[in-house]
Amino acid sequence: MATPKTLRTCKQGHQYYKSSDCPTCPICEKLKEPASGFLTLLSNPARNALLYYGIDTIEKLAEHTEKEILALHGIGKASLPAFKKALEEAGLNFKIN
Numbered sequence: 001m002a003t004p005k006t007l008r009t010c011k012q013g014h015q016y017y018k019s020s021d022c023p024t025c026p027i028c029e030k031l032k033e034p035a036s037g038f039l040t041l042l043s044n045p046a047r048n049a050l051l052y053y054g055i056d057t058i059e060k061l062a063e064h065t066e067k068e069i070l071a072l073h074g075i076g077k078a079s080l081p082a083f084k085k086a087l088e089e090a091g092l093n094f095k096i097n
Helices: 026-032 044-052 066-070 077-089
Strands: 006-009 015-018
Touching (some): 015 026, 066 077
Antiparallel strands (some): 006 015
């Protein structure tokens, strides 16, 4: 049986329905999505992980090894193809150990 959804209001005043205890407002999350750049290719958890660590440009991503990026909470192997494609398009690569 599905958990009933309850009406909630976030700090920004957005109203939304949610069935879990997660406090994340889906409207705020949608507004945070970048309009362009490599971050648009990523899931919210992956994008948030990079932004938390100040990795907001493809050049900053290239300063890290693949292993360092995969060690970040929120980043999984599914993100690697998007990272590699974006790096390649910019003429960059992950840092070598």
